[in-house]
Amino acid sequence: MIMKDRARPGIEKVCDAGLRRLWPDNPVAGKLEERRKQAEAGFGGEERVDSVLAEYRHPGPIRIIPDVGLVCGSRFQLDVLVLTQSWACLLEVKNISGRSVIKDIPPQLVRITKDGREEALGSPFAQLDSNLMLFRDWLHERNTPIPVYGAVVFAYPSQMVEAAAATHPILFPNRIPFFLRNLPGRPLLDEHDLNELTRQVLVSHEPFVQRPLCTMYPQVTERTVRTGVMCTACGEFGMRWRDRAWHCSCSCSCISRSAHVKAIQDWFHIFSGGMTNEECRRFLEVEDRHAARRMMKSAGLIEKGKADGKPIINHDFGALREGALF
Incomplete structure (x- = not known):
């Protein structure tokens, strides 16, 4: 059995x-x-x-x-x-x-x-x-x-x-x-x-918690990682946030309200620690800090405090690894 x-x-x-x-x-x-x-x-x-x-x-x-x-x-x-x-x-x-x-x-x-x-x-x-x-x-x-x-x-x-x-x-x-x-x-x-x-x-039983990529390869930094949101249809980077949705800039013209979830998941698989609002905006390539905050909350992240006036959003990496963002 x-x-x-x-x-x-x-x-x-x-x-x-x-x-x-x-x-x-x-x-x-x-x-x-x-x-x-x-x-x-x-x-x-x-x-x-x-x-x-x-x-x-x-x-x-x-x-x-x-x-x-x-x-x-x-x-x-x-x-x-x-x-x-x-x-x-x-x-x-x-x-x-x-x-x-x-x-x-x-x-x-x-x-x-x-x-x-x-x-x-x-x-x-x-x-x-x-x-x-x-x-x-x-x-x-x-x-x-x-x-x-x-x-x-x-x-x-x-x-x-x-x-x-x-x-x-x-x-x-x-x-x-x-x-x-x-x-x-x-x-x-x-x-x-x-x-x-x-x-x-x-x-x-304690499930194994996989370390993020930057702790395995220190040469992986924010400068070496591509930013932006990948299209859920054609797989190309460059979706843009407007009218409360992601719009693909390629010929497929895909529109998605949740394409940022995969990008935020990528962040936690690559980088250690939490994600600030500023980091989220830079990684997703959005300017509106209120939109970024809503995106992080919709992705299942939990607000943990304040630092320099910006919300700090953390996520348990073990839960993320198990697919909690989906």
Whole structure:
């Protein structure tokens, strides 16, 4: 039984905003295209694992929780958490193109592309070790004495994987049912205890809050970002605000009352902190401060105070990432 939906990675929206707003010759734009592809591939691999688990039938009660963020001393993220009356199991999911070589010393995964380039990534074994330790501590704090197992899952059998010393099982999705079915253990929880543990996980879950673009790439500043409102029909910049609506200056002649919402969303994906009325006017290219204030309020932003006589409008970035502006 899958207990919650998997959220799309917030980095996708950040990359999309950056690709819309940065000029094509900006070197950061190329990096964002690659990060966007990696995030999409990773999410696709996780969905592949979810689909296999959705069809799996365990001999006893089973609870499957994708994409779990928990805190025990520090925050940790689990790709998939599987709970039964006998054990818990963490699945660390990878979808990496090319050939993957997992090394022990130092712990890393080396990705070798088709053209022979090498790229060093974090070791999935080290990540799984950390998650196992933290989740065991999390269970200990709740007096839940069940063993915790783990495995690294490569999402597609076409992926080539080498590991000199595999400290954890390496699986492809079609082997997950066999792996879970053969985990040792006797029932330590009754079904009520299992449901309560599942409830505690879901209540404790803290969605990952993606950092805005400027904190990832300090070279992204207001000077390097395109201002203006993008047409909701033709995708060109240059909509103008008049007669309480946005009018496209291109041949499509689109008229919209809410085109500013997407632009304000772009702002919060790119820049950190709140948005002042002056910043809103500059970014949307409008002159009327009262119109700008109405636009910010209509986009779901909350007025937090005054600074130099101008309203300061803040928005919780986590909520924004989840699509609260739509």
